Amino acid sequence: xxxxxSIRNLIxxxxxxxGIGPKTAQRLTFYLLHVPSEELEMLSSSVSSLKLGTKICSxxxxxxxxxxxxxxxxxxxxxxxxxxxxxxxxxxxxxKAGFKGLYHVIHGVISPLNNIGPDDLYINDLMKRLxxxxxxxxxxxxxxxxxxxxxxxxxxxxxxxxxxxxxTNTNMEGESTAMYISKLISGLNGQSSAVxxxxxxxxxxxxxxxVYADDITLKRALEGRVSFNL
Ligand SMILES: [Zn+2]
Numbered sequence: 125x126x127x128x129x130s131i132r133n134l135i136x137x138x139x140x141x142x143g144i145g146p147k148t149a150q151r152l153t154f155y156l157l158h159v160p161s162e163e164l165e166m167l168s169s170s171v172s173s174l175k176l177g178t179k180i181c182s183x184x185x186x187x188x189x190x191x192x193x194x195x196x197x198x199x200x201x202x203x204x205x206x207x208x209x210x211x212x213x214x215x216x217x218x219x220k221a222g223f224k225g226l227y228h229v230i231h232g233v234i235s236p237l238n239n240i241g242p243d244d245l246y247i248n249d250l251m252k253r254l255x256x257x258x259x260x261x262x263x264x265x266x267x268x269x270x271x272x273x274x275x276x277x278x279x280x281x282x283x284x285x286x287x288x289x290x291x292t293n294t295n296m297e298g299e300s301t302a303m304y305i306s307k308l309i310s311g312l313n314g315q316s317s318a319v320x321x322x323x324x325x326x327x328x329x330x331x332x333x334x335v336y337a338d339d340i341t342l343k344r345a346l347e348g349r350v351s352f353n354l
Contacts, residue, residue: 131157183253185229185246187212195227202226204286208250208305210293213335218291221342225289228253233297234304242304251308254285254319287320289349295331306352323352 127135131153138149156164180186181193188194195201195215205225207218215227230245242248288309292298306321324345328337337345 184227185231185249186215186227187229204284205289206250206253206285206287207289207291208302209291209334210298210301211335214291217335217337217342218346221339221346223346226285230292230301230305233292233301235297245301247305247308250288250305251312254288254309254312285319287322289346290321290323290352291334291346293333294325294328295333302352321352322349324349 134153134156135146135149138144138152139146144152156167159167178187178189179191179193181188181191181196183192183196186193186195190197202225206228207223207225208228208230209215209218210230210233212229215229218227228246228250230247230250232240232245234240234242234245288305290302290305292302302323306323309319309321312319324334324342325348328334328341328345334342
């Protein structure tokens with residue numbers, strides 16, 4: 125018997141999602157066959173509007189509804205500290221743990237096995253951001269940070285980045301990515317004002333994902349961050 129094309133297409137679409145194998149893809153598809161049409165409409169419109177309703181922030185590269193995002197434009201946050209994280213999910217985890225600084229999302233890790241190099245991530249953007257910040261604090265190249273306006277521009281200009289917390293995961297790829305970024309920033313420090321580099325650690329299991337750490341452990345890991353200048 126031939127499986128109808130529309131069913132086959134959906135199974136194949138599910139199979140392409142992370143963590144979903146052929147069995148689960150089939151189960152989900154046949155489950156949806158029994159769901160009322162209105163619910164299916166809602167699901168499909170959520171899927172199709174996913175990209176339309178979200179933007180990648182041009183400053184921190186986090187996913188939000190506006191560009192710049194609500195964190196980057198929030199004057200109440202500590203604008204001297206940037207946490208570098210792998211994914212937008214890590215931002216949510218750090219928010220829950222009470223972090224009040226800024227973020228930079230690099231969207232992945234350096235992974236030679238998967239052909240992912242530094243240029244495939246938003247690492248260069250971080251470097252530009254740090255350069256821009258130091259230029260602003262030195263009172264030169266004022267136009268370099270034109271991407272912000274009004275009140276936010278004022279706070280960005282007066283708030284120099286003093287610390288970069290490398291909050292990539294504690295597995296091998298996360299560690300080597302943190303090391304790579306640390307080296308780049310250290311090189312940058314040579315030309316401009318020094319930025320302190322720290323790495324979250326205490327309490328986090330080695331090889332673990334930040335997203336899976338509980339709030340208290342993550343909060344302690346943030347508080348107990350250690351200097352990471354190579
Ligand atoms: Zn942002």
